[in-house]
Amino acid sequence: MRLSVVGCGYLGAVHAAAMASIGHDVVGIDVDERKIAALSKGEAPFFEPGLQEILTEGIASGRLSFTTDMAAAQGAKVHFVGVGTPQQAGGYAADLTYVDAAVDGLLPYLSEGDIVAGKSTVPVGTAARLAPRVAGRGATLVWNPEFLREGWAVQDTIDPDRLVAGVPTENGAPSAEGERTAQVLREVYHPSIDKGTPFIVTDYATAELVKVSANAFLATKISFINAIAEIAEVTGADVTTLADAIGHDARIGRRFLGAGIGFGGGCLPKDIRAFSARAEELGRGESVAFLREIDAINLRRRDRAVELTTEALGGSVFEKKVAVLGAAFKPHSDDIRDSPALDVAVRLHGLGARVTLTDPAAIENARRIHPQLTYEEDLDTTLRDADAVIVVTEWDEYRRNLSPEHAASLARGRVVVDGRNCLDPAAWRAAGWTYFGMGRP
Template sequence: MKLSVIGCGYLGAVHAAAMASIGHDVVGIDVDERKIDALSRGEAPFFEPGLQDILTEGIAAGRLRFTTDMSAAQGAIVHFVGVGTPQQKDGYAADLTYVNAAIDALLPYLSPGDVVAGKSTVPVGTAAGLAPRVEAAGATLVWNPEFLREGWAVKDTIDPDRLVVGVPATDAGAAAVDILKQVYAPPVEKGTPFLVTDLATAELVKVAANAFLATKISFINAMAEIAEVVGADVTQLADAIGHDARIGRKFLGAGIGFGGGCLPKDIRAFAARAEELGRGESVAFLRQMDEINLRRRDRAVQLVTDALGGSVFKKNITVLGAAFKPFSDDIRDSPALDVAVRLHGLGAWVTITDPEAIENAKAKHPQLNYVDDRDEALRGADAVLVVTEWDEYRRQMAPEHVSELTAGRIIVDGRNCLDAAAWRNAGWDYYGMGRP
């Protein structure tokens, strides 16, 4: 099937390459010439495991190409719209400038019977506003939210845990469902749940899922704040309540909180949209979740400062991690980088290392010191702060080896991902988040 993907950022580039990998003829379209040039050369513009392979294969097979020319969308049966919806500069609401621009640019090239499938995360009600414009061109607008996890995005696209499609209650909507089942034939044939809803529900599914995830993470971080006062261990607490099947252990990891380009801005936009609808009180707790999340960054800075005797001024601090999560080079709203910048602002000499995110971090915060090699970054450190749980910090870093490199024996585990006993037994002062 011939498909177009409008917007070739993180979501669009992965979706385009993944659709080509399962046999479709795909054209990716974006206004950013540098991005399109890189993708056309088969170069992934960001780090995502597996993306480079399917990108190269798709281009070599002739099933995948990229362009800045919107007219290339003409002739495609399904047009996926996956442009960004950043937070507005003057508030918490989502900025729909790129969504509206993408739809307007696409309209002249639509044919009767085409399907326009929105994938961007948008405020509920957006699709209802866009639908008449698409229908006037003889096409049908549906909403097909993405549920990608950075670091697992290729797998999540090719082999998702569910597919959600919001459609109008019309014959055209029913026809669109049949077409999308063909697009997603491999997972559908495998038995992946294919949920058909109305447009508003499909929009809500994405933001509700993110809100629930943010709530779960923030809840355990709130418990960490209590644990720090009474001397309890939040990791043991999480283990204990996680055995309850109604709760589960996943995402009950206390630390310096969540970040990235989606979760923080999506829950803020959700809260803003609820207020616009006159139901702000229904999701008022999301504001508190955001506050809890940001407080954990303050706590990490405080732990380092206290461990160094009350001041980090002119202290050598090595920060392990810059990306907001492992298996990604994404530094958008990264708690790791935020903590590093705060320590630098307090007068510390901060050295950052990360397997993938150094170049992105350096472009945004050139005032910090960056070292590619982990051991070189650790050399001479008065304190070490783990803020991104890459395997080379979590599993492949022996305390005895690190002791040979650093000047001090202070380690702050911002992700509670290290073996506290092992580090303490090796002579280190270990500090965790919500741990005695």
């Protein structure tokens, strides 16, 4: 099938390349000329495992192309819209400028029977507002939210754990037009559906709420265990053992119960804020009022990491060399948007520490935003003569592969702050380090 993908940022570039990899003929469209030039040469504009390979393959096969010309969308059967919905300046609500512009830009190139499939994370009610514009061109709008995890986005696109399609409905059920559009999407995603991926057809509002509800739940689970970590820190309890214990309960599960410095990235923080803002607009702000506290807990954990490092160094980090391991908001990514790791590094620098930061993938992105920090590609150079080491992104390079004995041979001090509770405290203590974890004795 011929597809267009409008918006070639993180979501759109991965979606375009993944759809080409399963056999579709795909054109990706974006207004950013530099990004399109790189993608057209088969160069991934950001780090995402597996993307470079399917991008190169798609370009070479001729099934994948990129352009800044919206007219290239003409002739496609399905037009995916995957542009950003950033937080509004000065408020919590989502900025839908790019979504509106993408849909309006597509309109002149739509044909009778085409499908516009929204993938961006939007406030509930957005699809209903946009549908008449699309219908005016004889096309149909469907909302097909993404559920990508950065670091696993290629896998999550090709083999998702579920697919959701919000379609036009009548009397609480898909209309005839809704059934038709759902069937076309089944054809688009047939490789994963044939392998058993659930395909859920629903109305617009439910499809929009599925995405923001999933993010809100994950954020809640992360902040819950971090709230318990705050109690553990004043009682001497070990939040990691506690999480293991409650995680054995099948109703709770262990995933996303890792206490640390909290979540970040381009999705969870802004999405829970936008959800809160939309609920207020709908007169149901009290229904998700807890999300404000979820956000507050998350930000407090960054404060706690800075406090721990300061306490560990005798009450002041001024003129102390602090080796910061990590800049990306999570491993397997170079994304520094709302990164707790980078935030902690910047705060330590602001207190007078001589911060040296390393990361396997995100150094260049971090340097562009925070050139005041010192960056090192080499881990050993980062550790050399450090008064303290703080792990803020749980890359395998630090979590599994960094020997505490080797680190001790390089650092001046013997203080390690484990901002992700990903190190073995016994091993580090045995090597002579004073270990500080988040919510751990």
